[in-house]
Amino acid sequence: MFNSLVCFKNFKFNLLFLVVAFNSFSQVPTITSFSPTSAEVGDTVTITGTGFDATPANNVVYFGAVKASVITATTTTLTVTVPFGSTYEPITVTIDGYIASSKTAFRVVNSVISNEVVKT
Secondary structure (H helix, E strand, O other), rough: OOOHHOOOOOHHHHHHHHHHHHHHHOOEEEEEEEEEEEEEOOOEEEEEEEEOOOOOHHHEEOOEEEOOOOEOOOOOOOEOOOOOOOOOOOEEEEEEEEEEEEEEEEEEEOOOHHOOOOOO
């Protein structure tokens, strides 16, 4: 009985160590802001938050349903390019299966259309 108790204690310790080790490498990302709040396709947007991966390819960013290219990354800032097909929806960042969503939607603009004078 003593041996089974020791094995059980070791199992609990190993399980606790595994959970702590897993949590130290996987942090849930958050988006606190992004700037500018509106831009054209191809422009650069800076996303600020926490829990980002310092390797750009490990951060998956979407503007609505369209994936963006991550140019640079730190654990608190992502620089991305506004993708073609972006819509008025929140920005999301996915890292290791964890998803962060902006509280406000990003607005894509088209300066050619907005600066066009309607002739009648």
